[in-house]
Amino acid sequence: MKDMYLLEDNLNLPSDIKEMLISDYNNLNYEENSLEDYIIEKYKLDIAAKYGNLKIKNPFGKASGQLSCSINQVKADAEDGLGFVILKTVISQDENENSSMEEWKVNAPKMLIEEITSKKGETGYTVTWKGRGWDKSFLEYTKLLKDSYEIYKKYEMPVIPSVQYHLPMGQEEFKESEYRYTTEKLIEVWEETAKYHNIPFALEQDFSATLSALPVKEEEIIRWVNEVPKLIRKHMPNKDSLLGIKLHNPPFQDEFQVELLNTLNDKHFNSVDVITCFNRLFDADRIFEGKKGVAYGGYDLSDRNLRVLDKFIQERHASIPISATGNICSGKMMIEYALRGATCGQLHTYFQIPSHNYNLKEGRRTKKALHELIFNPSNGLVASMIYIKKRLGISDREVFKFLDLGELKNNMDIKALKTDLN
Ligand SMILES: Cc1cc2nc3c(=O)[nH]c(=O)nc-3n(C[C@H](O)[C@H](O)[C@H](O)COP(=O)(O)O)c2cc1C
Structure with a gap:
C-alpha cells in the first residue's frame, strides 16, 4: 500500500546537495538568515x-486547535517563522449569546500524545483528548482575533479565525441569526484592526471531526455543504x-468525500476560496477519560486523505484550491x-510529538x-523538492517553485508523474 506515495522511500540526491543539507540541518544559523x-x-x-x-x-501553518488558543501561541508562531495560523474554532452564537451547538x-x-500504527503498518502519532470548540466567551475570542491581527500586521503572518456554525439535523432549520451575528462581529473586529492595512477578511468554517459522534446521514451532510x-x-x-471550508471525515466511503468536494466545486466555485481536506478520523468505540468516541490521526488519516484526493483529481481538473491537513509529519x-493540489498544509499533531x-x-x-x-535531509521539503526538480530535468540555475507542484497535477496524469519520478 505504500505505493500510493508519489515519492520514493529513499530520495536519492546528488552528494553535494546532500552535504549542504546535512550542514544546514545541523548548523543553520537562524540569526543571520531570512x-x-x-x-x-x-x-x-x-x-x-x-x-x-x-x-x-x-506552506506550513498551524491547524485550528489547542495550539492556537492564546495570543502567546500566535506570537511565538509568528516569531518562529510559521506560514500562517488558523485560530481555535469558536462556536457560533446569536445576539442573545445563544448557541444551538452549546455542548460543543x-x-x-x-x-x-500517543504512537499509532496504521492499517498498512506505518507508525505515527495521534493526539487524544475529549474537547471540542472554544470554551471561553465569544467576547474573549474577538479579543484574541483583534490581538492576532496586530501580530498579522507586524510579522505578515496570516491569522484566520475558525467558526463552527449551527448545523441542523433532520427537518430542523438553520439558525440564521447565529450565522449573521457571529460573522458580523468578526468582521467588526477586522474593520477596526485590519481592513485598512491591506489584510483581507478570511474565515475558515469547520465541520468538526467530532460531528462523526452524531448519527448524521449522508444527505444531511450534503445539505450542510450546499447551504452553509x-x-x-x-x-x-x-x-x-x-472563505475557507474545512471538511470532516465522516465514516462513509471515499466516494462520499469526493462527492463533498464535487458539491463544493459545483455549487460554490465563486464563493468558497479554499477547501481544507480533511479533519481527523473518528473511533466511535474508544473510551478516553470516561468519554466514548475519540478523533484520531496518524497514517490512516493521511492514507485516507491522499486516496480521496487522488480520486478527486482524476475526475476534475480546475478546482477550488486545497489546504491540506492530516498527518503532515514531514516536508x-x-x-x-501538494502533488494532489494542496497549496499549503495545516498541522497540529506534529507540533506535539516527543522532542527527540x-x-x-x-x-x-x-x-x-x-x-x-x-x-531534514531524508524527508524534508528541500530534499523532496530537489528530488522532483532533478527528476523533471529542471536546470540547477532555474528556481523551482512549491506552487508549481500543483501544475504537475493539472498538466499530467498523476500515474504518469509517478512513473516519471520513480
Ligand atoms: C487537540 C486537537 C484539537 C483540535 N481542535 C480543532 C478545532 O477546534 N477546529 C478544527 O477545525 N480542527 C481541530 N483539530 C483538528 C486539527 O486542526 C487538524 O486538522 C487535524 O488534527 C489533522 O492534523 P494533524 O494530523 O496534523 O493533527 C484539532 C485537533 C487536535 C489534535
Whole structure:
C-alpha cells in the first residue's frame, strides 16, 4: 500500500546537495538568515505558498486547535517563522449569546500524545483528548482575533479565525441569526484592526471531526455543504474576503468525500476560496477519560486523505484550491498533498510529538518542527523538492517553485508523474 506515495522511500540526491543539507540541518544559523530568501539563494527553491489566494511565505501553518488558543501561541508562531495560523474554532452564537451547538464548548485541557500504527503498518502519532470548540466567551475570542491581527500586521503572518456554525439535523432549520451575528462581529473586529492595512477578511468554517459522534446521514451532510457557504457568504464583504471550508471525515466511503468536494466545486466555485481536506478520523468505540468516541490521526488519516484526493483529481481538473491537513509529519508528506493540489498544509499533531523527533535542540517547538519539516535531509521539503526538480530535468540555475507542484497535477496524469519520478 505504500505505493500510493508519489515519492520514493529513499530520495536519492546528488552528494553535494546532500552535504549542504546535512550542514544546514545541523548548523543553520537562524540569526543571520531570512529563511525563505536563504532557500531561494542556496537551493534555487521558492517555498512560497498560498491559502486560497492569500500569499504565505512557506506552506506550513498551524491547524485550528489547542495550539492556537492564546495570543502567546500566535506570537511565538509568528516569531518562529510559521506560514500562517488558523485560530481555535469558536462556536457560533446569536445576539442573545445563544448557541444551538452549546455542548460543543468543552473545557478539556488534558491531551495525550500517543504512537499509532496504521492499517498498512506505518507508525505515527495521534493526539487524544475529549474537547471540542472554544470554551471561553465569544467576547474573549474577538479579543484574541483583534490581538492576532496586530501580530498579522507586524510579522505578515496570516491569522484566520475558525467558526463552527449551527448545523441542523433532520427537518430542523438553520439558525440564521447565529450565522449573521457571529460573522458580523468578526468582521467588526477586522474593520477596526485590519481592513485598512491591506489584510483581507478570511474565515475558515469547520465541520468538526467530532460531528462523526452524531448519527448524521449522508444527505444531511450534503445539505450542510450546499447551504452553509451561502449562509456565511451572505454576511461577508464581497471584496477583500476569503472563505475557507474545512471538511470532516465522516465514516462513509471515499466516494462520499469526493462527492463533498464535487458539491463544493459545483455549487460554490465563486464563493468558497479554499477547501481544507480533511479533519481527523473518528473511533466511535474508544473510551478516553470516561468519554466514548475519540478523533484520531496518524497514517490512516493521511492514507485516507491522499486516496480521496487522488480520486478527486482524476475526475476534475480546475478546482477550488486545497489546504491540506492530516498527518503532515514531514516536508515529504506536504509534497504528497501538494502533488494532489494542496497549496499549503495545516498541522497540529506534529507540533506535539516527543522532542527527540526534532534535531534542533534549542528554541521553541514551532521552530524545531519547522526546521525538521524543511531541512531534514531524508524527508524534508528541500530534499523532496530537489528530488522532483532533478527528476523533471529542471536546470540547477532555474528556481523551482512549491506552487508549481500543483501544475504537475493539472498538466499530467498523476500515474504518469509517478512513473516519471520513480
Ligand atoms: C487537540 C486537537 C484539537 C483540535 N481542535 C480543532 C478545532 O477546534 N477546529 C478544527 O477545525 N480542527 C481541530 N483539530 C483538528 C486539527 O486542526 C487538524 O486538522 C487535524 O488534527 C489533522 O492534523 P494533524 O494530523 O496534523 O493533527 C484539532 C485537533 C487536535 C489534535
